[in-house]
Amino acid sequence: MKMHQRRDVTQATMDHFTPKPFDWCKAATCVHMVRRHVAAMGHSVPPMPRFRSALSAKAALTERGWSNLADMMDATLPRIMPAQVIMGDVVELQSESDVFGALCIALGDGRVMGYSEGNDGLSVMQPFASPIAAWRA
Template sequence: MLRRQHATAATLQKYRDAPFDWAAGKTCLHMARFHLRQMGHRPEGLPRIRSAIGARRALDVRGWANVGDMLDTILPRIAPAQMRLGDVAMLDSGDGFGAIVISLGGKVMGWHEGYPGMTALEPIAIAGAWRA
């Protein structure tokens, strides 16, 4: 549990209040990769994604409909009710990619259109969850 606390704190520190920015690599995919590395995982290197079009191409090349399909290749899927601090979830998004968020224990951290930077959110509908 201590590793989960440290990894989640490090991810929060790095991305808190950072605005979502394709060009700067401040996306939910980059946040998830950083977080998983903090948790001791060694996810594959990310393709150089600097736009929504590039992200769609990267998903399509691998046959993934959304980021949930990607997470299925890295982590074991769990029921959202089983989420612990530091686990990874996907929320539906308007662009069809899905939005990766990190569990804070009751809330999740991620980006949302209504906020200028990454923030803690109340997860209304979790589309999928994975044990990190």
């Protein structure tokens, strides 16, 4: 996919999720954002079960044999080195509040978009720490 197409898909993902506050019940989580984005980037994505809490999200991962979000992403996209990330790729950041980690979408220059603790909606962030994993979308 050409860089301008990656930019357009990434912008469309941002436009769709920016007005949506994080909500387990309303399909507004990092997993929902990444799934929509990856599909728009032209990849085949597995169906997503409905989940309404962290507990049911964890159960959905376990049912598929995944222990965390990185396992889910490894089953969906090719893993790359975090230093190889370009706009539109998926990155995992360390999350302090849960066992899932945090999936975000790379915007370039080290910035990412994603849901973060302490913010009501989707945020553009410059993380303090490097991603712990990355996948080519």
